[in-house]
Structure formats: structure tokens, C-alpha cells
Amino acid sequence: MRQMYSIQLAMMTGLLIILVAGAFALIQSPEMLESPRMEAMVVAQKIPHPIQGHENCESCHGLKGMKPYPIKHLGWKNESCTKCHR
Numbered sequence: 033m034r035q036m037y038s039i040q041l042a043m044m045t046g047l048l049i050i051l052v053a054g055a056f057a058l059i060q061s062p063e064m065l066e067s068p069r070m071e072a073m074v075v076a077q078k079i080p081h082p083i084q085g086h087e088n089c090e091s092c093h094g095l096k097g098m099k100p101y102p103i104k105h106l107g108w109k110n111e112s113c114t115k116c117h118r
């Protein structure tokens with residue numbers, strides 16, 4: 033009986049770790065979600081300036097830039113910006 037419990041406990045713990053890891057992976061790499069109907073893409077503002085010549089988004093929208101992005105954007109790569117902002 034006791035052995036059953038510890039097997040179940042081990043399985044639940046493993047599952048929990050996978051879920052938490054998945055959640056963090058998603059926060060760090062939103063580009064994993066390719067679905068065009070993502071809600072964040074619908075609310076994300078349009079880019080009011082051309083992308084050409086503005087490729088390095090971080091230089092202006094980094095936290096110390098002139099138009100900083102929200103704090104939860106921190107760590108996202110330049111290439112990921114246009115997945116949500118068009």
C-alpha cells in the first residue's frame with residue numbers, strides 16, 4: 033500500500049514540474065504559439081513606424097529606451113515582436 037502512494041506521489045510531482053516548466057517556456061518564448069488567433073495579437077498595438085531601418089526594437093523599446101515596452105516583454109527577442117505587433 034505504501035509503495036503505491038509513493039509511486040503516485042512521484043508521478044504527480046513529475047507532472048507538476050513539466051507543467052511549470054512549460055508555463056515558463058511559454059512566458060520566455062511567446063513565438064512558440066503560432067496560432068494567428070492568439071488574444072495577445074489582437075490587443076497588441078500596431079507598429080506606427082516602418083520596420084525597415086527599425087529592426088533593432090530593443091534600442092528604442094528596451095527599458096532604458098525612449099519608448100519602453102511593458103515589463104513583461106523583458107527578454108523577448110527582436111524577431112518575436114512582429115508576431116504580435118504588425
Ligand code: HEC
Pocket residue numbers: 077078079080081083085086087088089090091092093098099110113114117
Ligand atoms: C529608432 C527608434 C525605434 C526603433 C528601432 C523601433 N521603434 Fe517602435 N516606436 C518608436 C517611437 C518613438 C514610438 C512612438 C511613436 C508614436 O507614438 O508616434 C514607437 C512606437 C511603437 C509601438 C506603438 C506603441 C504605442 O504606444 O502604441 C509599437 C508597437 C512599436 N513601436 C513596436 C516596435 C517594434 C516591433 C520594433 C522593431 C521591429 C520597433 N518598434 C523599433 C521608436 C522606435
Ligand code: HEC
Pocket residue numbers: 062063072073075076077089090093099100101102105108109110112113114115116117
Ligand atoms: C505575445 C505577443 C507580444 C509580443 C511577442 C510582443 N508584444 Fe509588445 N505588446 C503586446 C501587448 C498585448 C501589448 C499591450 C499592452 C500591455 O501588455 O500592457 C504590448 C505593448 C507594447 C508596447 C507599449 C505600448 C504602449 O502603449 O505603451 C510596446 C512599445 C511594445 N509592445 C513593443 C514590443 C517590442 C519591441 C517587442 C519585441 C521585443 C514586443 N512588443 C513583443 C504583445 C506582444
